[in-house]
Amino acid sequence: MFEKNNAERGQVGIGTLIVFIAMVLVAAIAAGVLINTAGFLQTQAEDTGTESTEQVSDRVQVLSSTGTVTGGSAEAVELTIQKAPGAGDIVLDQLFIEWVGDVSGELDVDSATEDIEVLSETSERATISLTGLSLDPGQSTDLTITTGSGAQTDHSLNAPDVLEEGDTVRL
Template sequence: MKGTTPNKVRRFSCNTDAAIGIGSLIIFIAMIIVAGIAASVLIQTMNTLQEQAMNTGRETIRDISAGIEVVEVSGYVVNSKIDQLAISITPIVASDAIDLSHTFVSLSDSTKKVILNYDSNLFSDNANNGFFQTLNSSNLTATTYGILVIRDLDNSCSASTPVINENDLVVIIVNTTKCFSGISPRAEVTGNVVPEYGVRGVISFIAPSVFVEKIVDLQP
């Protein structure tokens, strides 16, 4: 009995060493798998961040390379108040094309603010009867504006697709009686012509203290 005990101990020791070796191998394999998964996640994250950065860059370039400039603003006076506004706009230099069907006008007379969108039923490819007599402004509302085309060399601006590009000139007609019950003398008016993307056109003027003429220049 005493002679067999050392053999049993030695066999037990050998089995323990083998188990430890297998355990270490399993841990090593698990570490490799975890490292691979982590690397895969890291690569995917890097790709996502790179794509987001590229998209942001493209949007930034688009936002600074397109936009609208307000050339001038004039008003039509009825009963000692400005009844209509004619806002002349053109794309900024080297701008991408601007789709006016996705462009809105914000206006405020210091007491009320309105947002106006394009009404395709109020469009004219000319201004033969002048800014304020070509369209039937009574059909405009407190939420819509019309368009007169003054210059469109490539015929890109139509009632259904009012797209303007470099050197085009159009006039936005607003019925201010519907918006504000008219614009009174000395009223301060501010606003923007806001394209789908890019630089906004700025509207800012103070109405004259007295309206002498039927048509008044307001900006610049």
């Protein structure tokens, strides 16, 4: 009643095996592509995280700001700075300082601290001289100090209401 044809059954089994092997190869190639992509994305995310951390933490702290009174204005402004806690090395030549406010002069930045080019320890201090900046009595301006990594520190300079010739005043 039923006829057995074993020859056709063997061909179906071999065809299924070939399809199965092809599917395994395609899956292996797809897995390799996914692993490579994941590795690339992980590296890119780590780099982005490092750069973002530097932009937030690699800042300086202004410990003091003083000026010498000349001609009725506070001039020859000096900032004493240190690197902020958790900050990486701060290269003084890479500092960029700008001011916002109605003050006269052209800003010229000089590092007055000898033998220190990089702040690598929190205990190290550097003095930055801002020549050309002149504050009249009661006048103020805001400074933004940007490090080489892009981290910014804001500091306000406020001249006292009374300035006496030759005095050094805290700003």
